[in-house]
Amino acid sequence: MAPRPPSPDPPPEAEEAGGEGRDLYGEDDPLPEELAPAAKEAADDDESESTRAGPPRKLIVIGGPDKGKVKRLTGVRIVVGRATGCHIQLDDPSISRRHMELIIAEKGVLLRDLVSGNGTKVNGERADERLLKHEDVIEIGSSKLQFVDELEAVKKAREDADRRAEEAKHAKEEAAKKKVEDEAAAKVAAEAEAAKKVQEEKKAEEEKAARKGAWGALGRQQKIAVAAGGALALLLMLIVFSGMFKDPGPPPPDPRQVAATKKMELARVAMADKRWDDAVDLIDSAERIKPGSDEDGLGAVARKELAAQKSLDQARALMEQQRFDDALAELARTPEASAKTAEERDALEKEIAEKRVEFIEKSARDAMDALDADGAARLIEQLPPERRKAMEGRLVEVKELVQKQQKMQEEQSRQEQQQHKAHQAAARKSFVENAFRPVERKFHTKDFDRAVLECDRVQDSYRGDDDVRGRAQAL
Secondary structure (H helix, E strand, O other): OOOOOOOOOOOHHHHHOOOOOOOOOOOOOOOOOOOHHHHHHHHHHOOOOOEOOOOOEEEEEEEOOOOOOEEEOOEOEEEEEOOOOOOEEOOOOOOOOOOEEEEEEOOEEEEEEOOOOOOEEEOOEEOOEEEOOOOOEEEEOOEEEEEEEHHHHHHHHHHHHHHHHHHHHHHHHHHHHHHHHHHHHHHHHHHHHHHHHHHHHHHHHHHHHHHHHHHHHOOOOHHHHHHHHHHHHHHHHHHHHHHHHOOOOOOOOOHHHHHHHHHHHHHHHHHHOOOHHHHHHHHHHHHHHOOOOOOOOHHHHHHHHHHHHHHHHHHHHHHHOOOHHHHHHHHHOOOOOOHHHHHHHHHHHHHHHHHHHHHHHHHHHHHHHOOOHHHHHHHHHOOOHHHHHHHHHHHHHHHHHHHHHHHHHHHHHHHHHHHHHHHHHHHHHHHHHHHOHHHHHHHHOOOHHHHHHHHHHHHHHOOOOHHHHHHHHHO
């Protein structure tokens, strides 16, 4: 990955112009709309570089040559770099003289990169301009600085404490709810057992009374048979009439109905906790035990919510795999469910769209770092118009750098070709000189006849060589 070329120092003529030209380090850049009013109030009260009191914010150097240092932010516009005039000066040769600036206003702290050589990253991502949040990590050169907003730290600690208290309260309520459900189930079972025992006792008493009447009619002489028969008939009539007018009591509860009711109660609890798969299983189990137990149609609701949640989970998984188009297509197939599920779907759709834009921006930056201007341009075209402006300026620089490198490569290729031709010419000249060296020896000794014969021999040996033939004719 090719590093960004370092930004040159501002030319002297720019300083002598008295502010007529744009500042190379971004100090004349307009502030974002949400920061502009507060920054203007600060500018009206104090000078642009003066310090003032404000929320307790600071930078902690957590990496680099200045590790361990703490820099409190007490100005309106704070410049960070290695130059002596910077408000926060770092002893790091890998950062620019004026690397970045922090603009402090009522709405927060804005980080702005001052066209630095190595760029600025926030939480590992390239950032030319970004509103900082508590515990953001800023990387410039080999240094790492953590932004700390002490008010946010206190707020976060309170929120964590409230969340833990809420979780403890929820766990306590769940335990109490489970205890009540268990006690209710135990009470129903005990009542069913007591009713069954009462029925068994009544049945035993009736059987005992019947045996006693039959025993009284047996074992007597025939002379009292009629009287015994009358007594037996009277006894049977009394038993029949008593049975007709006696209250039999409430019928015993149906065990299947009790079990099905328990399953439905647990299903309602699962639906309240959004455990849709458990709710579907419990409702199906209740229907198998006692058909018609789901009188309110909770099973259809739970199945629809379960299908919607599975679709949302699948969309989240596709988003984590950076398959954003597939994730949006999965969201489009999500079945209609409750209002809360619809809100969850809309929020997830916005999150997928944002992460898709961030992924395209990162891919475009990587392409520009690799000097792939055409690939970066195709990616930038996919961004929303409001997100393109920050990257199109750098794309122009990359294109200029690519053109410059192409020209350098062409010039280098031309020089290499010239050197190759010169080398071939020198080698050719040396070859011809070596071929006629015996001729020159004869010529210098004034043995012209033998020199002529030697010249003819060389021509015959290199008959198709134009350079040899021309040299022979000259000799």
